[in-house]
Amino acid sequence: MKEVKVVIDGKEVVVPEGTPILKAAEKAQVKIPTLCYCEWIKHDIGACRVCVVEVEGQKDLVTACNTPVKDGMVIKTNTPKVRAARKLQVEMMLSEHHLNCPVCPRNGTCELQKLAEELNVRAIRPEGERKKWEIDDSSPSIVRDPNKCIVCQRCVTVCNEIQTVGALELYGNGVEAIVRPVGGKPLIETQCVACGQCSIVCPVGAIVEKDETEKVWEAIYDPEKHVVVQTAPATHVTIGEAFGLPPGTDITGKLVAALKRLGFDAVFDTNWSADLTILEEGTELIGRIAANQMGLDKIEVTLFGQKITLDVTPFKGRPLPQTTSCCPAWIKFMEEFYPDLLNHISSCKSPQQMLGPVAKTYYAKKKGIDPEKIFVVSVMPCTAKKFEAARPEMVDASKYWNNPNIGRDVDVVLTSRELIKMLKEAGIDFANLPDENYDPILGTSTGAGQIFGATGGVMEAALRTAYEAVTGKTLPRLDFEEVRGIEGIREASIEMNGITVKVIVAHGLGNARKVMDKVRAGEMKDYHFIEVMACPGGCIGGGGQPVWSDMATRIERIKGIYERDKRLPLRKSHENPEIQAIYKEFLELPCGHLSHSLLHTHYTPRGNK
Amino acid sequence: MQRELRTDLQDLYRVISVVGAIGGCIFLERDVSIEELIKFFVSFAQKNSCGKCVPCRVGTKWMEVLLERYLKGELSAEEKKLLKILAEDIGASSRCDLGKVAGKIVNYALEYGLIEEK
Numbered sequence: 001m002k003e004v005k006v007v008i009d010g011k012e013v014v015v016p017e018g019t020p021i022l023k024a025a026e027k028a029q030v031k032i033p034t035l036c037y038c039e040w041i042k043h044d045i046g047a048c049r050v051c052v053v054e055v056e057g058q059k060d061l062v063t064a065c066n067t068p069v070k071d072g073m074v075i076k077t078n079t080p081k082v083r084a085a086r087k088l089q090v091e092m093m094l095s096e097h098h099l100n101c102p103v104c105p106r107n108g109t110c111e112l113q114k115l116a117e118e119l120n121v122r123a124i125r126p127e128g129e130r131k132k133w134e135i136d137d138s139s140p141s142i143v144r145d146p147n148k149c150i151v152c153q154r155c156v157t158v159c160n161e162i163q164t165v166g167a168l169e170l171y172g173n174g175v176e177a178i179v180r181p182v183g184g185k186p187l188i189e190t191q192c193v194a195c196g197q198c199s200i201v202c203p204v205g206a207i208v209e210k211d212e213t214e215k216v217w218e219a220i221y222d223p224e225k226h227v228v229v230q231t232a233p234a235t236h237v238t239i240g241e242a243f244g245l246p247p248g249t250d251i252t253g254k255l256v257a258a259l260k261r262l263g264f265d266a267v268f269d270t271n272w273s274a275d276l277t278i279l280e281e282g283t284e285l286i287g288r289i290a291a292n293q294m295g296l297d298k299i300e301v302t303l304f305g306q307k308i309t310l311d312v313t314p315f316k317g318r319p320l321p322q323t324t325s326c327c328p329a330w331i332k333f334m335e336e337f338y339p340d341l342l343n344h345i346s347s348c349k350s351p352q353q354m355l356g357p358v359a360k361t362y363y364a365k366k367k368g369i370d371p372e373k374i375f376v377v378s379v380m381p382c383t384a385k386k387f388e389a390a391r392p393e394m395v396d397a398s399k400y401w402n403n404p405n406i407g408r409d410v411d412v413v414l415t416s417r418e419l420i421k422m423l424k425e426a427g428i429d430f431a432n433l434p435d436e437n438y439d440p441i442l443g444t445s446t447g448a449g450q451i452f453g454a455t456g457g458v459m460e461a462a463l464r465t466a467y468e469a470v471t472g473k474t475l476p477r478l479d480f481e482e483v484r485g486i487e488g489i490r491e492a493s494i495e496m497n498g499i500t501v502k503v504i505v506a507h508g509l510g511n512a513r514k515v516m517d518k519v520r521a522g523e524m525k526d527y528h529f530i531e532v533m534a535c536p537g538g539c540i541g542g543g544g545q546p547v548w549s550d551m552a553t554r555i556e557r558i559k560g561i562y563e564r565d566k567r568l569p570l571r572k573s574h575e576n577p578e579i580q581a582i583y584k585e586f587l588e589l590p591c592g593h594l595s596h597s598l599l600h601t602h603y604t605p606r607g608n609k
Numbered sequence: 610m611q612r613e614l615r616t617d618l619q620d621l622y623r624v625i626s627v628v629g630a631i632g633g634c635i636f637l638e639r640d641v642s643i644e645e646l647i648k649f650f651v652s653f654a655q656k657n658s659c660g661k662c663v664p665c666r667v668g669t670k671w672m673e674v675l676l677e678r679y680l681k682g683e684l685s686a687e688e689k690k691l692l693k694i695l696a697e698d699i700g701a702s703s704r705c706d707l708g709k710v711a712g713k714i715v716n717y718a719l720e721y722g723l724i725e726e727k
Binding site for chain 2: 045046047048049052059060061081084085088089092093095096125126127128150151153170172173174175176177178
């Protein structure tokens with residue numbers, strides 16, 4: 001790679017040819033301010049013009065984020081012209097922005113606020129007109145306030161280029177230009193999958209999660225309600241970040257303690273139902289392979305240390321490769337773009353949606369609590385989970401009891417961001433809390449359940465169980481390193497009783513699309529299992545996570561996930577005693593009759609692509 | 610333009626080509642002043658701004674508002690200074706020539722006294 005010499009603010013630096021001025025400046029310890037630039041999604045369209053610099057010999061200013069250096073370039077980043085330009089750009093954005101920072105959900109995390117402070121903006125000179133767009137509240141997951149939009153277009157890039165969903169567009173001219181759902185429809189009427197990556201990249205409060213904290217406060221205060229909460233795998237290594245702890249720190253014990261202090265009647269772990277999902281989905285995978293690839297009617301498997309004969313005839317016709325089903329943005333993506341391939345998706349519900357009905361049936365029975373009084377809250381790194389909990393078919397507890405007063409299986413979903421706000425509001429000194437334990441019945445979990453939070457984790461957890469079920473032998477090594485990492489699409493193969501099981505892991509919907517195009521073209525017939533996480537990095541990078549979730553942060557959280565897995569005494573889902581108990585006392589067999597009525601679901605074709 | 614302007618030829622070419630990009634001739638019903646023509650062009654830039662960059666998207670609106678005030682005789686000295694600052698920034702920072710030329714036209718107009726104190 002050819003190297004070039006440039007001078008930045010009088011300092012000489014040597015960088016590879018083509019390096020953007022912004023990066024070259026870092027080498028000279030010069031920090032050029034930016035706003036719309038977003039490195040991890042490769043968004044460098046130069047919309048905000050805040051990062052402009054002077055280049056000797058050029059009359060006009062150039063943007064540092066996307067102008068490559070040339071040999072001998074002399075760059076000045078702090079001339080009167082540059083300082084005036086930066087301030088003016090910020091003033092322009094502020095002139096059409098609300099100035100109600102104290103009551104905005106991004107108060108304290110807003111990048112426009114931060115930039116105005118960094119650039120010492122002291123006035124907004126021209127009088128602009130505040131915009132008067134309507135707030136789009138149509139989606140259960142995401143709320144758009146176009147009046148706060150600064151047209152940085154990060155959301156358009158993430159939705160079009162990274163997620164390949166294409167639900168957002170830049171539309172209009174001049175001050176009427178705005179980012180909006182395609183065609184100007186309400187968001188719920190588009191192919192938006194509610195992944196929420198737009199809300200992660202939005203620098204201001206133009207796209208935020210739907211705030212349902214009031215519903216949770218109300219339930220907690222209601223003495224009639226027995227309010228239980230479940231915590232997603234990803235939250236175990238994230239929540240501490242808002243309280244000064246590094247990303248990836250295992251704050252499990254503190255999280256439980258904090259939730260108890262908030263006033264929840266029982267604190268459960270979605271890691272528990274992740275283990276449950278593995279039992280159901282692993283069995284389904286074995287069934288599909290046995291029935292379709294091997295042409296069998298039954299197969300002998302080892303379950304909970306005992307040999308049992310599994311009738312696999314119900315799996316005949318369910319095609320391979322099977323895909324995971326725990327990611328609701330992935331589910332909607334399939335419903336919108338691959339409605340012809342819906343029967344590839346596992347019929348299993350997600351861990352969130354398995355715990356809900358179990359709490360209102362199994363748990364209610366064991367504790368003698370009226371299921372009508374049980375209110376299930378979940379804490380998720382995810383915005384799509386709000387959409388999932390609101391799906392009309394997710395009312396299986398109510399069907400089980402034949403009682404319409406029972407309502408949804410999961411009553412409210414809180415994103416990590418909302419829980420953090422509740423904890424702050426309640427004055428909980430999170431970082432200094434002593435560790436506490438989850439409540440029994442739905443509280444014990446294994447490392448396999450924990451790794452659901454990282455891309456590749458569901459696959460690895462499933463293989464840890466499926467291998468032992470099929471071969472009857474203990475795994476020589478628990479860590480399936482080939483399915484780990486952040487490479488967009490990863491492959492592995494495992495020998496199980498003479499069959500080479502081939503698996504694929506994809507994260508980010510753009511990568512999922514590549515895989516599913518191949519499935520549609522019939523090129524994936526010798527693959528057995530595909531794990532898809534809509535969000536880059538997996539759930540730890542979910543749309544409901546803290547907004548500072550760049551790639552480096554996601555990588556730290558992934559490390560935390562696998563470290564916690566390594567430390568746990570139990571690392572395989574089938575070793576979980578509470579899972580063994582629910583099968584012994586309630587469900588009987590995975591994919592059995594009761595499982596099907598509570599823990600399995602169906603999908604809804606939506607698009608026609 | 611009837612005055613003699615000492616200016617950068619490259620810039621002038623760009624000004625002419627972008628003004629020409631309006632689409633041929635502008636037919637006006639009556640005699641207009643040079644200031645009205647400048648404001649007309651700035652309005653054109655605002656209406657056709659693609660919206661992708663802040664200085665053109667928002668800045669040309671500000672310039673339009675200030676020029677309208679000027680044409681009504683309501684532009685204060687302070688506001689005239691602001692117009693100059695704006696024009697310089699928009700002319701130098703915009704992403705493409707539509708915004709840049711809108712800024713440069715107003716900048717030249719101010720420099721050569723085409724927009725006078727009233």
